[in-house]
Structure formats: C-alpha cells, structure tokens
Amino acid sequence: MRSPIPDYLDEILDKHRPDRSGANADYIPALASADPEKLAIAISTLDGVEYTSGDSEFAFSIQSMSKPFVYGMALERLGLPAVLDTVGVEPTGEAFNELSLDKASGKPLNPMINAGAIAVHALLGPRGASAAERAEIVRAGLSEFAGRDLRIDASVAESERAGAYRNVAIANMLRSYDIVADDPDEAVNGYIDQCSILVTVADLALMAATLAGGGINPRTGHRVLSPRVNRQVLGVMMTCGMYDVAGDWMTEVGVPAKSGVSGGVFGVLPGQVGIAAYSPRLDGHGSSVRGTRIFRTLSDDMGLHIMEAPEPARSIIRRDRRFVDEDGEMVRICSLQGLIQWSGAENVLRTMDAPESSTTVFILDLRRVYSINDVARRLFTEALARMEGDGVRVMLMDPENLLACAGPDSPLPGLERIDSLRHLKGLKRIRNAVAAPIR
Numbered sequence: 001m002r003s004p005i006p007d008y009l010d011e012i013l014d015k016h017r018p019d020r021s022g023a024n025a026d027y028i029p030a031l032a033s034a035d036p037e038k039l040a041i042a043i044s045t046l047d048g049v050e051y052t053s054g055d056s057e058f059a060f061s062i063q064s065m066s067k068p069f070v071y072g073m074a075l076e077r078l079g080l081p082a083v084l085d086t087v088g089v090e091p092t093g094e095a096f097n098e099l100s101l102d103k104a105s106g107k108p109l110n111p112m113i114n115a116g117a118i119a120v121h122a123l124l125g126p127r128g129a130s131a132a133e134r135a136e137i138v139r140a141g142l143s144e145f146a147g148r149d150l151r152i153d154a155s156v157a158e159s160e161r162a163g164a165y166r167n168v169a170i171a172n173m174l175r176s177y178d179i180v181a182d183d184p185d186e187a188v189n190g191y192i193d194q195c196s197i198l199v200t201v202a203d204l205a206l207m208a209a210t211l212a213g214g215g216i217n218p219r220t221g222h223r224v225l226s227p228r229v230n231r232q233v234l235g236v237m238m239t240c241g242m243y244d245v246a247g248d249w250m251t252e253v254g255v256p257a258k259s260g261v262s263g264g265v266f267g268v269l270p271g272q273v274g275i276a277a278y279s280p281r282l283d284g285h286g287s288s289v290r291g292t293r294i295f296r297t298l299s300d301d302m303g304l305h306i307m308e309a310p311e312p313a314r315s316i317i318r319r320d321r322r323f324v325d326e327d328g329e330m331v332r333i334c335s336l337q338g339l340i341q342w343s344g345a346e347n348v349l350r351t352m353d354a355p356e357s358s359t360t361v362f363i364l365d366l367r368r369v370y371s372i373n374d375v376a377r378r379l380f381t382e383a384l385a386r387m388e389g390d391g392v393r394v395m396l397m398d399p400e401n402l403l404a405c406a407g408p409d410s411p412l413p414g415l416e417r418i419d420s421l422r423h424l425k426g427l428k429r430i431r432n433a434v435a436a437p438i439r
C-alpha cells in the first residue's frame with residue numbers, strides 16, 4: 001500500500017499554489033528578493049518519520065521562528081525565575097516590532113516579539129559576550145533541535161543589519177531600563193545573526209516535532225529541553241506566537257505556532273506532530289499568506305485543533321472479577337488497559353472504593369497498561385497503601401514496573417508482586433459479583 005499522506009500534502013500545496021496575495025517582507029532586502037513562488041510543507045512524526053512536498057529542500061532564514069527555541073535555551077541555562085525577571089509571558093496583540101514594554105519595569109511583555117527576543121538573546125553567554133559568541137551559542141543550540149549542523153547566512157544578516165534602525169532602537173530602550181545589561185549593539189547584531197540561520201521546512205518540522213515530543217528530538221533521541229521548559233515554550237507560543245492575530249489563529253487553527261517574516265511558519269501538536277510550511281508572500285500581520293491557509297486546511301482536514309475535546313477515553317477497566325480461592329479467600333482481580341491519566345485513575349479509584357468488605361485479596365493487573373502518568377501513579381500508590389491499611393492483601397501484576405513499586409525506595413516496598421495468576425490456587429469465579437459499570 002502506498003501511504004495517502006504524501007499525496008494529501010501534494011494536494012494541499014496544489015490547492016493553495018494559485019493564491020498570489022500578499023507580498024514579500026520589504027524591509028530586509030534579502031527577503032524582498034526571495035522567489036515568491038516557492039512553496040513547501042513538511043510534517044515530522046514523533047518517531048522521526050518525515051513527509052514533505054514542494055520545495056522542501058529550499059533553505060530560508062529562520063527569522064522570528066528562532067524565538068521559541070532560543071527562549072527554551074535561555075530557560076534551560078538560566079532557569080525560569082531569572083528569565084521571567086527579564087521578559088514576561090503576556091500576549092501584546094501588537095505587531096512583532098512594536099516596542100511593547102511593561103510601563104513600570106520596562107520589561108518586554110513576551111519573548112515572541114522583537115523586544116522580548118532581543119532581551120532573551122542577550123541573556124545567553126557570559127556577561128559582556130560579543131554578538132559572534134552569542135550567535136554561535138544560538139546556532140549550536142538550534143542545530144540540536146534540527147538534528148544537523150545549521151549555518152548562519154551572512155548575506156541575510158548583512159542585509160537586515162543595514163536597515164535595523166527599529167531593532168537598534170528597541171535594544172537601546174532595553175539597555176536604558178537595564179533589561180539588556182550589555183552593549184545593545186552586540187545584542188542586536190547577535191539577534192540578527194540568530195534570525196539569519198538557514199533552515200528548510202523539513203528542519204523546522206523536526207524542530208517542531210522536538211517540542212511536540214516534550215523536548216526530545218525524535219531523530220537523534222537527544223533531550224534538548226526539559227519537560228517543564230518545553231511546556232513553557234509551547235504555552236508562550238500558543239498565546240503569543242502569532243502576534244496580533246493570536247486569538248484568530250488559536251480559534252481557527254488551534255495549534256501552538258510561530259511564523260517568521262521570511263515566510264515560514266511552524267506548528268506543534270503536543271504528543272503528535274511537528275508541521276512546517278513555507279511561502280514568502282506575507283499578509284498584513286507579517287505571516288505567510290499561503291502558510292497560514294495551509295495550516296487552516298490541515299487543521300480542518302486532520303482534526304488538529306488542540307481544543308477539540310477528545311472522545312471520552314474507553315474504559316480503562318478491562319475486567320473486574322471476583323473469585324474465591326481454595327482457602328475461602330475472596331479474591332478480586334481488577335485488570336486495567338491502555339493509557340492511564342488523572343480521569344482514568346479517578347475511575348479506577350471509584351471502583352476500588354465500592355463498599356465491599358468481603359474482599360480479602362486485591363490484585364491490580366497492569367499487564368495491558370502501556371503508560372501511567374505521574375498523577376495517576378501517585379493516586380494508585382496511595383490507594384493501594386490505604387487498601388493494605390484496611391487489612392486487604394494487595395498484589396500487583398506490573399511486569400514493566402509502571403507504578404515504580406520495585407526497589408527499596410519505592411513508596412510500597414512490601415507490596416507483593418506476581419507475574420501471573422497461576423500462583424493462586426483453585427480460583428473459582430463468582431459470576432454474579434459484577435462490578436458497577438464504569439463509564
């Protein structure tokens with residue numbers, strides 16, 4: 001069978017190719033002269049598979065799409081409090097190059113606008129670092145997300161630098177508030193190099209997939225961001241990534257995303273995929289016209305909107321059976337399945353809680369469970385401990401140690417673990433003792 005996905009991507013590009021509205025960014029000559037007909041899309045899955053269509057090997061400058069990744073790098077290096085002291089996380093609803101600073105503190109409102117991005121860039125490297133030093137830190141860091149060595153296009157940087165009056169003004173303003181502690185010119189120059197790093201849509205999709213995968217690059221397997229920092233980056237992208245159309249984007253497309261004035265845009269569907277599109281003509285908000293439309297189509301066709309409420313999970317209680325063994329013990333075996341998060345754990349606890357004084361042995365069977373998140377693990381551990389406290393003999397079938405009960409440091413060190421029901425002699429099923437239906 002030939003997968004229909006590549007054909008679907010070709011179709012999306014064909015659908016939007018005739019749209020020639022918008023115009024290349026004109027304030028950076030290297031972007032103004034880019035071929036406006038270029039069109040590309042890439043999707044990267046969390047197991048490292050890539051689907052592309054169109055000019056997917058064409059390299060363009062990353063521009064503002066660098067901002068979330070560099071924000072993540074700064075958070076990893078300096079920690080959340082230090083970065084929050086420098087740049088806030090509030091959407092501005094204003095254009096990317098607006099001088100949106102908090103009136104009292106002078107703090108940029110978020111790291112996705114230029115003011116915030118320049119301030120974040122200036123946090124990298126040692127005090128007094130040069131533009132070249134910081135640019136190299138960023139280049140190396142972004143390469144980790146892309147899984148290959150990226151490079152800075154010096155001609156794009158020069159072209160932007162020649163007319164960077166506004167960004168120079170922003171950096172000087174930040175310096176006056178002590179938000180940028182070093183030479184503002186070095187900060188702007190380093191930031192411009194950051195924006196001039198070349199990527200393809202395939203690179204961007206993989207970088208997005210790294211964020212989708214909780215900070216682990218699906219191709220290299222390297223952890224690039226910690227889960228907490230990754231979450232912070234996605235949260236800021238979701239609320240501030242699309243400048244003055246963040247609300248429209250969030251309601252219509254519903255994927256945390258970031259666009260850049262080169263015409264690229266990437267989106268992250270947590271736990272699922274990274275997506276990137278490229279087409280240089282921009283709308284009045286500085287985002288790619290065709291890129292935006294491609295994302296709208298993808299979101300509708302593939303049901304990517306993050307606020308689309310998932311179908312209520314099928315019961316994770318596969319079976320809840322009662323037996324009596326040859327010694328007359330009342331044995332209850334509760335077999336679970338699938339992925340267990342808070343709501344699933346609550347469901348199980350409610351069942352375990354059903355008044356049933358007759359149970360003397362309780363077996364929690366996790367053999368068909370493939371994942372338990374942290375909160376569910378803590379709820380189960382607590383519930384099992386309470387059951388033991390109530391005098392019930394508790395046994396666990398957990399071959400992959402999902403509850404992390406093994407070892408001396410476990411919260412339930414004494415819990416009996418069994419690998420099959422063969423240990424229990426002469427079990428006789430009690431047919432009429434059916435658990436309350438679980439929804």
Ligand code: GLU
Nearest residue numbers: 063064096114195260261
């Ligand atoms: N280098 C560009 C600037 O600072 C990036 C802007 C963008 O991509 O939105 O003006």
